[in-house]
Amino acid sequence: MTAIRCVNLVKRYDGKPPVDAVRGLNLTVERGECFGLLGPNGAGKTTTIEILEGLLRATSGEVEVLGLRWGRNDDAIKQQIGISLQETKLSEKLTVRETVTLFRCLYRQGISPDLALAQVSLEEKADARVGKLSGGQKQRLAVSCAIVGDPQLLFLDEPTTGLDPASRRQLWDIIRNFRDQGRTVLLTTHYMDEAERLCDRVAIVDHGQVIAQGTPRELIASLGGDHIVEIGLARDGHDLSAVASSLGRLPKVSSAQLENGGIVLSVQDLHLVLPAVLAELDRLGGNLDSLATRQASLEDVFVKLAGRHLSDEEGTEP
Amino acid sequence: MSAVHSPPPTASSDRDSAPRIWHSPMWQLVVARLREFVREPEAVFWVCGFPVVMVVALGIAFRNKPVEQVTVDIVANGPSATAAAEALGKNERFVSRLLSPAEARTHLRTGKTDLVVAPLTPATTAADTPSPSTSGVAPRYRYEFDPTRPESVLARNAVDDALQRAAGRRDVAESENVELNEPGARYIDFLVPGLLGMSLMGGGLWGVGFVTVDMRIRKLLKRFLATPMRKSQFLAGIMVSRLLFMVPEVLILLVFSRYAFDVRNHGSFLDVAVLVVLGGFTFSGIGLLVASRANTIEAVSGLMNLVMLPMWMLSGIFFSSERFPDAVQPLIALLPLTPLIAMLRGVMLEGASLVGYGPQILQLLLYGVVTFALALRWFRWT
Numbered sequence: 001m002t003a004i005r006c007v008n009l010v011k012r013y014d015g016k017p018p019v020d021a022v023r024g025l026n027l028t029v030e031r032g033e034c035f036g037l038l039g040p041n042g043a044g045k046t047t048t049i050e051i052l053e054g055l056l057r058a059t060s061g062e063v064e065v066l067g068l069r070w071g072r073n074d075d076a077i078k079q080q081i082g083i084s085l086q087e088t089k090l091s092e093k094l095t096v097r098e099t100v101t102l103f104r105c106l107y108r109q110g111i112s113p114d115l116a117l118a119q120v121s122l123e124e125k126a127d128a129r130v131g132k133l134s135g136g137q138k139q140r141l142a143v144s145c146a147i148v149g150d151p152q153l154l155f156l157d158e159p160t161t162g163l164d165p166a167s168r169r170q171l172w173d174i175i176r177n178f179r180d181q182g183r184t185v186l187l188t189t190h191y192m193d194e195a196e197r198l199c200d201r202v203a204i205v206d207h208g209q210v211i212a213q214g215t216p217r218e219l220i221a222s223l224g225g226d227h228i229v230e231i232g233l234a235r236d237g238h239d240l241s242a243v244a245s246s247l248g249r250l251p252k253v254s255s256a257q258l259e260n261g262g263i264v265l266s267v268q269d270l271h272l273v274l275p276a277v278l279a280e281l282d283r284l285g286g287n288l289d290s291l292a293t294r295q296a297s298l299e300d301v302f303v304k305l306a307g308r309h310l311s312d313e314e315g316t317e318p
Numbered sequence: 319m320s321a322v323h324s325p326p327p328t329a330s331s332d333r334d335s336a337p338r339i340w341h342s343p344m345w346q347l348v349v350a351r352l353r354e355f356v357r358e359p360e361a362v363f364w365v366c367g368f369p370v371v372m373v374v375a376l377g378i379a380f381r382n383k384p385v386e387q388v389t390v391d392i393v394a395n396g397p398s399a400t401a402a403a404e405a406l407g408k409n410e411r412f413v414s415r416l417l418s419p420a421e422a423r424t425h426l427r428t429g430k431t432d433l434v435v436a437p438l439t440p441a442t443t444a445a446d447t448p449s450p451s452t453s454g455v456a457p458r459y460r461y462e463f464d465p466t467r468p469e470s471v472l473a474r475n476a477v478d479d480a481l482q483r484a485a486g487r488r489d490v491a492e493s494e495n496v497e498l499n500e501p502g503a504r505y506i507d508f509l510v511p512g513l514l515g516m517s518l519m520g521g522g523l524w525g526v527g528f529v530t531v532d533m534r535i536r537k538l539l540k541r542f543l544a545t546p547m548r549k550s551q552f553l554a555g556i557m558v559s560r561l562l563f564m565v566p567e568v569l570i571l572l573v574f575s576r577y578a579f580d581v582r583n584h585g586s587f588l589d590v591a592v593l594v595v596l597g598g599f600t601f602s603g604i605g606l607l608v609a610s611r612a613n614t615i616e617a618v619s620g621l622m623n624l625v626m627l628p629m630w631m632l633s634g635i636f637f638s639s640e641r642f643p644d645a646v647q648p649l650i651a652l653l654p655l656t657p658l659i660a661m662l663r664g665v666m667l668e669g670a671s672l673v674g675y676g677p678q679i680l681q682l683l684l685y686g687v688v689t690f691a692l693a694l695r696w697f698r699w700t
Contacts, residue, residue: 053544054544055540055543055544055699055700056700075546078544078545078546079546081544083541083544083545085537085540085541085544087537088536088537088538088540088541089536089537089538090538091350091354091538093353093354093357093358094350094353094354098350098353101346102346102347102350103545105342105343105346106343106346106542106545106546106547107545107546108546149545149546
């Protein structure tokens with residue numbers, strides 16, 4: 001059953017000049033999966049998720065949430081979704097339990113505030129003021145407020161941005177637990193490792209469009225190789241692109257690209273490819289300066305499709 | 319304060335449905351606002367301490383002057399100046415100084431003196447040493463004053479009176495003075511209902527406006543918009559919590575002025591309470607409207623001042639609004655603070671009943687309802 005269906009979504013912000021934050025985005029999220037919108041800052045992730053949450057109105061396109069539509073079944077949708085925005089400063093003077101209780105009372109049905117706190121491991125802080133919490137604890141409180149209405153679908157906009165590694169892993173566990181109860185999660189992130197480890201399926205978003213969609217494994221497999229070889233050559237007048245193209249013709253090498261003054265190969269069966277690469281470099285007379293290999297990641301998928309790194313900020317997102 | 323009682327967190331007892339009445343979103347919001355308020359010492363001071371400071375300051379300003387002093391600068395240009403100073407010195411009401419013409423003029427211009435007296439030569443010819451009282455020639459004075467300052471005009475008349483008498487004028491008619499000083503007829507009695515109206519206006523606008531814009535900046539409004547809570551419930555919650563903060567504010571002002579200055583309410587306390595709630599409702603509605611679109615504290619502050627300034631000046635907080643020209647009276651009557659203060663004075667000073675104030679009550683209700691409806695319509699949540 002489909003949790004979210006979104007067809008040809010367009011969001012244009014009026015202005016001079018008008019800005020198209022989302023341009024024809026298509027997305028299908030199934031129930032019971034944790035789905036990630038992965039993309040650089042300004043790709044249109046937040047705009048998309050806020051349209052799905054009913055906070056923004058789409059310029060055009062179709063949106064269905066839990067089989068319902070915004071504008072017709074608003075209350076029914078709102079009763080069944082939970083939300084954590086990118087930045088919400090909850091009232092610092094209230095205690096943690098008071099905050100969750102307030103949100104609980106905004107929903108017809110839900111779980112007890114104490115249970116919502118237990119699910120994010122904040123029981124011990126229940127009587128502490130919100131202002132005294134650490135960044136990770138505040139983020140867990142935000143998730144607790146999102147799940148206290150017992151939602152079927154959870155929206156999390158960059159839930160782990162700015163958190164330390166331990167807090168991030170803690171949040172991942174909370175999100176996995178929620179998904180394991182058969183609920184759906186849609187989250188945005190610009191951390192590829194987060195998408196890779198946490199999400200069942202991922203849509204890579206760039207310039208307001210989905211440029212690839214699938215499980216992290218499928219997306220990485222689409223590179224044609226599961227390993228990346230990075231070669232640095234001494235600067236002695238060799239034509240790098242000529243070297244790259246002849247390396248690219250070797251068997252089991254699916255692509256060869258120039259990047260940061262080096263050559264990046266996407267390969268399969270590293271143990272077979274590596275000797276062949278070295279022999280070819282020897283034949284061409286290239287002076288090897290550095291050589292590194294690693295597992296391919298979603299980052300490489302993004303680089304291949306978008307021609308730049310996730311961390312390179314480009315585009316506009318109000 | 320303890321939170322809602324809830325079952326121990328076990329996996330099976332996690333469903334907790336059908337909220338009780340006190341769990342309604344609006345009341346929860348009101349309770350949350352009250353908690354935030356009580357835990358913010360500065361806010362408590364501004365609400366509870368400020369009206370008292372105001373009453374004390376104004377009460378003292380208008381109380382410690384049994385006889386109003388008149389400051390007079392005399393241009394020191396010879397014996398007639400000294401004689402004038404002596405004549406004025408006999409009455410302790412006058413504080414006079416002998417100064418050079420330039421100094422005296424500067425004092426008058428900067429408001430340090432109420433009046434400048436310049437003795438002139440008594441004869442028609444320009445003689446250099448006039449000696450008025452001894453020679454029997456009537457002295458001549460020139461008064462310099464500011465006709466737009468009431469105390470300056472007052473000083474001119476009082477000084478002239480004293481100098482004329484010193485020069486030998488006799489009063490022909492006999493007069494008798496009765497000083498109006500009983501409680502209920504003093505300025506402080508007039509002032510307290512005005513201050514009450516002013517704090518209802520300020521509290522409603524600032525209280526609602528600041529909180530709303532602050533929540534907008536913190537993206538809390540957006541967060542609430544994403545929940546099933548109805549927009550009207552949210553706005554009503556903000557208004558109701560403001561009304562509740564007004565209770566201590568009003569009580570402190572009334573109790574303090576009762577015991578410190580013996581200001582009494584000659585009407586029914588129920589009527590005063592009704593007016594306080596009505597005023598709180600009206601002005602928090604206006605506050606919501608003013609804050610409905612603003613994105614920054616600066617913007618909302620500017621708008622509030624714009625809205626409040628005409629009422630501060632025209633609605634009769636410190637003096638009766640009837641002093642303004644007839645032409646602007648209909649405009650003044652349109653301002654919501656004008657009928658509120660008029661009703662508060664009517665009830666507190668004259669013991670009037672609210673029954674006679676139907677149109678004014680309706681006017682305030684309309685202001686509240688219409689501004690609330692417009693705010694609901696225009697409100698910016700993100």
